[in-house]
Amino acid sequence: MNSNLLNSDEKPLIPVGISACLLGQKVRYDGGHKRSKYCLNVLSDCFDFKSFCPEISIGLSTPREPIRLVGSADSPRVLGTKDPSLDVTEPLKKYADRVSEQNSELCGYILMQGSPSCGMERVKVYHENGMPNVAGSGAYASQIMKNNPAMPVEEEGRLNDPVLRENFITRVFVYHSWQEEVLKSPSLHNVLQFHSRHKYQLMAHSYDGYKKLGKYLATVAPEESLDRVLSQYILELMAFLKCRASRKTHTNVLMHIMGYLKKDIDAETKQDLLESIEQYRTNEVNLVVPLALLKHYLKRFGSEYIQSQAYLDPYPHELGLRNYI
Numbered sequence: 637m638n639s640n641l642l643n644s645d646e647k648p649l650i651p652v653g654i655s656a657c658l659l660g661q662k663v664r665y666d667g668g669h670k671r672s673k674y675c676l677n678v679l680s681d682c683f684d685f686k687s688f689c690p691e692i693s694i695g696l697s698t699p700r701e702p703i704r705l706v707g708s709a710d711s712p713r714v715l716g717t718k719d720p721s722l723d724v725t726e727p728l729k730k731y732a733d734r735v736s737e738q739n740s741e742l743c744g745y746i747l748m749q750g751s752p753s754c755g756m757e758r759v760k761v762y763h764e765n766g767m768p769n770v771a772g773s774g775a776y777a778s779q780i781m782k783n784n785p786a787m788p789v790e791e792e793g794r795l796n797d798p799v800l801r802e803n804f805i806t807r808v809f810v811y812h813s814w815q816e817e818v819l820k821s822p823s824l825h826n827v828l829q830f831h832s833r834h835k836y837q838l839m840a841h842s843y844d845g846y847k848k849l850g851k852y853l854a855t856v857a858p859e860e861s862l863d864r865v866l867s868q869y870i871l872e873l874m875a876f877l878k879c880r881a882s883r884k885t886h887t888n889v890l891m892h893i894m895g896y897l898k899k900d901i902d903a904e905t906k907q908d909l910l911e912s913i914e915q916y917r918t919n920e921v922n923l924v925v926p927l928a929l930l931k932h933y934l935k936r937f938g939s940e941y942i943q944s945q946a947y948l949d950p951y952p953h954e955l956g957l958r959n960y961i
């Protein structure tokens with residue numbers, strides 16, 4: 637593991653799994669690759685990519701006979717296209733178990749779409765007679781997701797969508813903070829601190845989640861096992877963060893945050909902030925605009941609590957993600 641690698645801000649790179657072909661490795665069945673410029677040129681500044689090619693790792697060669705999913709969407713077999721007696725379902729699942737066990741530091745995973753091994757969803761599943769049937773997940777990918785239900789997982793193709801891209805990267809950074817701030821020194825106090833810092837981020841994705849998790853933590857019984865609290869909290873948090881934040885939900889959060897400045901700013905500044913938030917709500921500017929203004933005043937007048945909110949700086953601003961949403 638290369639977790640000691642640092643980015644340009646001297647912050648450690650976050651360990652993230654990735655399908656090897658996306659890094660340009662020639663491991664595909666046809667001897668080619670699916671090099672992702674975005675992963676290699678942009679995300680590698682923040683992520684320490686750890687690449688895996690499950691098909692090569694279970695002993696298949698390059699080039700090789702293509703494989704495909706056959707049967708039901710829930711539990712398809714992975715069979716050779718030309719030779720259906722080649723069944724690599726179990727080896728792929730066992731390899732996923734090994735990867736999960738040996739790489740618990742991973743804070744996310746980027747998968748190659750459409751692959752019967754690596755595809756996260758909507759992978760074609762065929763009838764035995766070769767006719768397309770339904771859609772499912774690749775055998776390796778589904779086992780990785782089953783073993784690590786809280787870990788953020790996304791397909792490379794979906795990273796072209798600015799909202800999905802921002803959502804995935806936010807989740808990776810939250811999950812990494814969880815590992816660093818809570819799992820390295822687990823206590824209820826640290827969970828509460830973590831939750832407090834992520835309140836507005838959670839609110840932007842799910843108001844219900846914000847209320848539900850706040851209530852859950854406020855009513856944890858003293859005799860409750862800490863392990864149980866940790867696993868239930870992070871599972872629910874990561875599931876809620878998967879919900880797409882919208883202009884409406886971000887506007888709500890911006891207004892809440894602005895509420896912390898009310899007493900300290902004059903009427904003209906308040907009007908400027910409100911106009912900027914309204915321009916964002918009505919699609920005239922992107923999120924970066926009202927946030928930059930808000931952060932300027934929070935820096936001068938904001939309390940420690942509001943300045944510490946992860947929502948204000950969820951990832952390095954160089955990624956420019958909020959310029960597009």
Ligand code: SF4
Binds near residue numbers: 657663688751754
């Ligand atoms: S999609 Fe997965 S199994 Fe296929 S070549 Fe890429 S890394 Fe290997």
